[in-house]
Amino acid sequence: MPKQVDYASRRRRIAEAVCLLADEQGPEGVSMRDVAARAEVSLGAVQRCFRTKEEMLLFAVEHIGERVMERVRARLGASPAQSAATALGHAAEEVALLREDHRTEARIWLVFVARACVSASLAAPLRRSYAALEGLLVRLVTEAAESGPGVGSAMPPHVVREARTLLALTDGLTSHVLVGHLTTEQAEDVLHAHLTGLWERLGVTTAS
Amino acid sequence: MPKQVDYASRRRRIAEAVCLLADEQGPEGVSMRDVAARAEVSLGAVQRCFRTKEEMLLFAVEHIGERVMERVRARLGASPAQSAATALGHAAEEVALLREDHRTEARIWLVFVARACVSASLAAPLRRSYAALEGLLVRLVTEAAESGPGVGSAMPPHVVREARTLLALTDGLTSHVLVGHLTTEQAEDVLHAHLTGLWERLGVTTAS
DNA sequence: CCGTAAGCGATACAGTCGTATCGGAAAAAG
DNA sequence: CTTTTTCCGATACGACTGTATCGCTTACGG
Numbered sequence: 001m002p003k004q005v006d007y008a009s010r011r012r013r014i015a016e017a018v019c020l021l022a023d024e025q026g027p028e029g030v031s032m033r034d035v036a037a038r039a040e041v042s043l044g045a046v047q048r049c050f051r052t053k054e055e056m057l058l059f060a061v062e063h064i065g066e067r068v069m070e071r072v073r074a075r076l077g078a079s080p081a082q083s084a085a086t087a088l089g090h091a092a093e094e095v096a097l098l099r100e101d102h103r104t105e106a107r108i109w110l111v112f113v114a115r116a117c118v119s120a121s122l123a124a125p126l127r128r129s130y131a132a133l134e135g136l137l138v139r140l141v142t143e144a145a146e147s148g149p150g151v152g153s154a155m156p157p158h159v160v161r162e163a164r165t166l167l168a169l170t171d172g173l174t175s176h177v178l179v180g181h182l183t184t185e186q187a188e189d190v191l192h193a194h195l196t197g198l199w200e201r202l203g204v205t206t207a208s
Numbered sequence: 209m210p211k212q213v214d215y216a217s218r219r220r221r222i223a224e225a226v227c228l229l230a231d232e233q234g235p236e237g238v239s240m241r242d243v244a245a246r247a248e249v250s251l252g253a254v255q256r257c258f259r260t261k262e263e264m265l266l267f268a269v270e271h272i273g274e275r276v277m278e279r280v281r282a283r284l285g286a287s288p289a290q291s292a293a294t295a296l297g298h299a300a301e302e303v304a305l306l307r308e309d310h311r312t313e314a315r316i317w318l319v320f321v322a323r324a325c326v327s328a329s330l331a332a333p334l335r336r337s338y339a340a341l342e343g344l345l346v347r348l349v350t351e352a353a354e355s356g357p358g359v360g361s362a363m364p365p366h367v368v369r370e371a372r373t374l375l376a377l378t379d380g381l382t383s384h385v386l387v388g389h390l391t392t393e394q395a396e397d398v399l400h401a402h403l404t405g406l407w408e409r410l411g412v413t414t415a416s
Numbered sequence: 417c418c419g420t421a422a423g424c425g426a427t428a429c430a431g432t433c434g435t436a437t438c439g440g441a442a443a444a445a446g
Numbered sequence: 447c448t449t450t451t452t453c454c455g456a457t458a459c460g461a462c463t464g465t466a467t468c469g470c471t472t473a474c475g476g
Contacts, residue, residue, distance in 0.1 A: 003441090003442055003443055003444090003452065003453055003454085004443090004444090004452080004453090005452090007211070024326075025300065025326065026322075026323060026325070026326030027236070027322060027323065027326075028235070028236065028326065029326075031432075031433065031434080032433080032434060032435085033432085033433085033434095035210050035315060039377040041455095042454070042455045042456080043455080044453090044454065044455050044456080045453085045454075047434095047435075047436090048453075048454085051435095052434080053433095053434065053435090054424080056352065078220075107325050107326075109323075109332075109461080110321065110322045110325060111322050112322070113318065113322070113383055113386075113387055113462085114234075114318045114319050114322035114323075115234060115235070115322075116386075116387050117315045117318060117319075117386045117387065118232075118234030118235075118237075119234065121386055123387050124312050126387050126389075127387060127389050130384065130387065131389065134389075160337060161397065161398055161401050161470070164390065164394070164398050165398050165401070165402055167384070168377055168380030168381045168384055168395075168398065169373065169376050169377045169380055170380070171379075171380035171382075171383060171384070172375070172376030172377055172378070172379035172380030172383075173376045173380075175321055175379060175380075175383075176338065176372075176375070176376055176379070178321075178324075178325045179321055179324050179325065179331050179334050179338065180331055180335055181334075181335050181338040181339065181342075182372065182376075184300070186372070187376075189369065190369055190372050190373050190376065193369050193373070196374055197405070197409070201405070212422080212473090212474090213422090213423070214425090239462075239463065239464080240463080240464060240465085241462085241463085241464095250424070250425045250426080251425080251426085252423085252424065252425050252426080253423085253424075253425080254464075255464095255466090256423075256424085259465095260464080260465080261463095261464065261465090
């Protein structure tokens with residue numbers, strides 16, 4: 001057999017290039033040729049990794065979803081114990097891709113969301129990512145509620161609602177920052193105020 | 209002078225076609241030829257109305273922004289007096305384009321937002337629309353707060369923060385519905401819960 | 417009544433798109 | 447060594463893109 005190649009890593013490399021291009025050139029700027037050039041491979045190589053462009057984008061959106069999720073988990077692992085409430089705060093900060101160094105991921109995310117409204121196949125992995133994030137937030141909210149004085153703890157439906165509220169709020173804030181309607185500071189201010197209110201609602205006693 | 213034509217109305221007609229196409233074909237589906245066909249005019253006619261495609265999209269995004277804003281105002285005018293709180297509720301419902309008949313506008317909005325992250329010229333009118341919506345919400349929140357028992361009324365910074373929270377939340381919910389992460393009912397549930405909390409915070413006494 | 421200019425739609429153009437194809441380089445297997 | 451199989455990058459192709467150009471029609475101003 002001839003030259004063997006690590007397809008998995010090449011696909012990842014190409015997905016990275018897709019994200020970079022989607023970020024700096026917008027949705028229309030992502031052509032197979034540009035992706036190939038950005039990934040420093042030939043057009044043929046890209047075609048061998050992905051039969052079609054749609055397939056490539058699909059892989060890229062899964063890639064980004066995993067990256068965000070993984071970063072949130074890493075942030076949680078970094079500050080291990082502490083209070084469940086601050087953990088939730090950190091997670092929310094990470095999900096809302098507000099800081100400049102995550103702006104790229106935020107733009108890519110938005111590009112894919114816009115595209116997914118039309119292409120059902122693109123929507124599926126996006127839904128999976130949202131579901132995973134929601135699940136994580138539900139877990140964190142639950143833990144935060146339990147750590148409080150626990151008036152009996154909020155009943156589950158409220159918890160899910162709070163998680164969804166938080167997820168939608170962070171997503172909205174992110175896009176508002178991206179279009180320039182809000183500054184990063186303003187968005188963080190809104191997010192922190194919401195979290196403070198959430199803690200009060202849960203009956204959490206927080207130090208900071 | 210020869211034949212005179214009503215450019216204003218034609219531009220509006222073309223903008224309408226842009227929106228329809230952006231909705232059903234996505235961002236990539238909006239080509240000059242398709243727009244011309246959808247608007248039932250010749251390609252040349254489109255070119256005479258808008259020197260360039262960018263210019264056409266710019267007009268279309270302004271058009272959509274005005275339409276949404278106008279609809280919110282119409283809704284407020286329809287239920288004139290009542291309480292300031294229910295007015296705020298109606299406005300929020302209208303801003304979050306949740307109902308099926310507004311789904312189209314929501315998709316178009318998202319397409320433009322995604323594009324605006326890259327093209328600065330597209331971002332400008334979008335920012336104006338957001339600013340107008342935020343202004344409206346600030347006004348409604350203020351009125352709702354004043355109509356309450358008025359412990360001294362919430363101080364302005366809080367009002368702005370609440371308005372921004374509401375705007376970001378509605379935007380986030382809208383996109384989550386569009387990608388299918390939430391159903392319309394779930395999103396409405398989240399929105400209503402948030403509004404209830406907001407009223408409590410403002411000290412508003414609401415009948416319903 | 418005629419010239420002039422605004423509007424018309426068709427066509428041309430150069431470029432880019434996604435995809436298909438193909439001859440040759442390269443490396444494991446015999 | 448030769449054979450065989452996998453991968454390579456270049457090129458080809460047709461469709462479509464945004465924009466420019468160009469006669470022709472049309473209707474008002476003089």
